Amino acid sequence: MWTMEELVDRVRAALAAEYSGAPNGRVRDLPDRRSIRWYSTIGLVDRPLGTRGRNALYGPRHLLQLVAIKRLQAAGRTLAEIQAELAGAPEEVLTEVARVPADLLSGDPSPAPEATTRPPFWKAAPAAPAVDWAFPTDTDISFGTPDVPPPPADPGVSPAPGTDAVLTGVPLGLGVILLVPGALHGHLDRAELVTAARPLLDLLASRGLTDRRDQ
Template sequence: MWTIDELVERVAAALAAEYSGAPNGRVRDVPDRRAVRWYATTGLVDRPSAMRGRTALYDTRHLLQLVAVKRRQAAGSTLAEIQAELAGATDAALASIARVPEDLLGEPRPATAPVRPRFWAEAPAAPAPPPPEPPKAAPLSAIALTGGAVLLLPGAPTPADYQDIATAAQPLLDLLTARGLLTDERDSR
């Protein structure tokens, strides 16, 4: 694998022989880093083969594509024409157009760090099982107490429970009223 700078150096070396440059002078003779990224963004060249951290890595196919693009530009073709011709081209077809010297086609050095897998090229994983159903909540019952307080219970009290609850809640209601958190219904009558 090559970094973008190493790829650009190899493209320059490959074009050093038999390359007259673009005929109109409006196109760079050798692509720079920015041009390589733009070609990949537009689909003229494949996206990087792998990433090492934030560093994009390129291989022999990228070298063939870039040199083929530059040779076609030197022959007067537009980028649209080149893209139409080279889209989906095999490595053999690219090699015949690019005519890259064999010594530059040497296997790219292996990446020193593990290469991230191409998740988009793998079969999708089986869907995860649905989460278990949460337990059903018991219906709540509301009991109105004095001073505007409401007690919520997870069940339905019996009629006899209401008086016992009111009696047991009275000390708490007195405290809340004394602190101004509830209104004293006896004062509002």
């Protein structure tokens, strides 16, 4: 397993051979901490495999997901299109899109974290997260300072009052992103949300509150 810094280094090495870069200045050539967390929030990248101290740990599937995202962005695909294609995609699809050299996937990852007798962190009383509402131009959004988001909620159980629910971001177009609690299942839910949100998008656009460059 790799730390986030080691993961980004492998993304850089995988893209070095054949990568033309992002088609415009609004998308970063390489992901950073905030973009990786955002991709995890919207289901494009899996959650970390574990932690060592304060460091989140990642594996080969995370590398395939990040390289695949960047290759599709370089081809001019929007994040919403990439989300529809890659969210929950099997490893065979990711391997075909990412084209990561085998030596980077097998490499020399860090050893697995040592077993600990401490209780799981999610059993502790939840603390109010620090939220950064400043939206960067690449839709890289930070939902708090910890490296590891809480584990996914059981879709059949509603969160208890006063606790924090896992949020899923749904790009609606025009730079507008809808945050909903829990996870969406299937592309039909997203399509229905985009259709239902059209009057809201029109209103926001009329007030100058959208990014019309997405049109």
